[in-house]
Amino acid sequence: MTPFYPVGLIWFRRDLRLADNAALYHAAQHCKTLYCVFVFDDSILTALPHADRRIEFICQSVTELDEAIRHAADRPQAGLITRRGLPQEIIPALASQLGAGAVFCNDDDEPAALARDAQVARSLKAEGRVLLRSKDHRIFARDEVLTQSLSPFSVFTPYKNAWLKKVTPFYLSSYPSERDLPAKLADRPEADRQRMPTAVELGFAPDTLQGLRLPTGESGARQLLADFLPRLPQYKAARDFPALKGPSYLSVHLRFGTVSIRELARLAHEAAHHSDGSDAGREGAATWLSELIWRDFYFQILAHHPHVIERSFKPAYDVIEWDTGAEADALFTAWCEGRTGYPLVDAAMRQINTSGYMHNRLRMVVASFLVKDLGIDWRRGEAYFAEKLNDFDLAANNGGWQWAASTGCDAQPWFRIFNPITQSEKFDADGKFIARYVPEVAQLPAKLRHAPWLAKPLDLLKAGIALGSSYPYPIVDHAVAREKTLARYGILKKDS
Known part of the structure; x- marks a missing residue:
């Protein structure tokens, strides 16, 4: 049974809300007084690109959370304490400063998070304090x-x-996490009553969410x-x-x-x-x-199975030899930049590059194309998505890429290979999505937008398309690539 603590500290992480928050509920049940903190983790921030949209999303969401806490307490002195640095150092020090007997948070099973939390727990325990984690996400x-x-x-x-x-x-x-909160919230130390930091103040590019219609x-x-x-x-x-x-x-x-x-x-x-x-x-x-x-x-x-972060879920698939070298690097760059010559693939990649979002069907299409048309290691695509996706989550991103590469938890055989043309014809039959992100082919009749290299010269001329100039030829022949993929995975036949 959790004891009662005179003072508790609520550590917000991937749970930026007051409503139905498990850690918040348990903290309110087991503490007389509560402080709230969010740490901008330098071990994460320093690895991110300058224009990372997620930082703007987090900053705006943290600002709203701070406002919600002050509104719940009905006191401007209350609110969210924010710090920047390493949580392993900041959380134990802050708990000591505030006299908090327990730090409440919601759990996270990512290996880096588990290691971080274990270090925080050890530091707290050394001072007679405790880290209490709840299931929430x-x-x-x-x-x-x-x-x-x-x-x-x-x-x-x-x-x-x-x-x-x-x-x-x-x-x-x-969890009725807001029910008992108002009477519990303490005033922040005076030095922590500053406004919430902006993305620019954290060293990131401004206005990265403008025009994306992404409410925070x-x-x-x-x-x-x-x-x-x-x-x-x-x-x-x-x-x-x-x-x-x-x-x-x-x-x-x-x-x-x-x-x-x-x-x-x-x-x-x-x-x-x-x-x-x-x-x-x-x-x-x-x-x-x-x-x-x-x-x-x-x-x-x-x-x-934390090994999936670096290796295939199915160990036998680690024997697959992916294409490397200058040619593979050039193909990978074309894929990243939406210059493959396959309009649906290019539209999807341009969508993620400009917005940080990609439709789920298209995530499967572009992943299959990278791995099974271009022969490139799924881990390179996984890392690109990790950098670009607003909703990047290690477990889902890894699982999705291994599913597409047939190296993960998939009941389908490894020789399932998406055809980028038939996927385009089936799921964007009118070519509307393609026209939005690949305007180079937008003037073609809808049925020709899926594979413009198959269009008649007159149709290309009317649409103002010069293949190889205004829009690329396909960087790979799907039928040829399919045979190469079957041969690449063929080493696994005895195990399938």
Whole structure:
């Protein structure tokens, strides 16, 4: 049983909200007085590019969190303490300064986070203090959904079935974390009552979110959720088409915890099982719930198999020899810059480069293209996404790339290879998404935008396209590349 502490410190991390916050709830139940802190972690910041959009998102969300804390306390002296540096040093020192007997936070199973938390816990323990972690950013933690032999699942569908069998209203219920908070919040030390830092003050480029229509903070998450729920019945039908407004666009909010996964899963689960709903409504909700379960699945894969950060989930796949050298580097650069000559691939890469977002269907298409058309190591693509994606999450990003490379948790055979042309024709049939991001081919008739090199010279002339000049020829022949990929993976035939 958790003892009662005169003073507690709440350490916000990937949970930038007051509503339905597990650590906040437990802190309010077990402390008389509470302080709140967020640390801008230098071990993370120093590795990021100058124009990283996530810093602006975090800064705006932290500012809103500070305002929410001061509003809850009804005192301007209350609010969020912010520091910059290494949490391993800052958190124990701050707990000592404030006289906090316990530091409350929500857990994180990424290896670097586990090492950080272990160091913080040791430093706190040396002074008679304690670090108390709560489960918050997923429904089920690493060991809560296991096979009958009590081992972790390695294939999604059996995991999903076990997840659905185990879930009850208890796991989806909200923590009333704001209920007892006002009476508990302490005034910050006077030196910590400054306004929240901006991205520029942290050393990053300004205005990186302008024009992206990316609402931030808990209020931004609520805005996006309110917009999505009326579209939920169409989610299954619309989610694969990048020109449609199909997704929830909440992934970045889930990543930084400005919305509760319990609330989203509860809404999806209730809608999927609502007897009065339409078939489409239930199917849309069930499909969305399945996407949320994928998050839990990848979290438990990372927790149980941390080797996936550097190596294939399936060890046998580490024998695959990827293309390297100057030619591979040039192909990789063309892929990064959206100059492959395959319009759907190029449109997707330009989308991520200009906005920090990429539609989920397109993430699969471009990943398959990099690995199985260009023969380039999936880890290079994974690292590029990690740098560019606003919603980057180590577990999901790694899981998605290994899925595309057939090296991870995938029940499908390794010889599944996406055809970038047929994917384009199926999921952007009118070429609207392509036209938005690849204006070079926008004047072609829609059916010709998928493979402009197959268009007649007159059609190209009318569209103002000079292949090899205004728009590139394909950097690889898909049919030839497919045969090379089959040969590359052929070494695994005996194990498949």
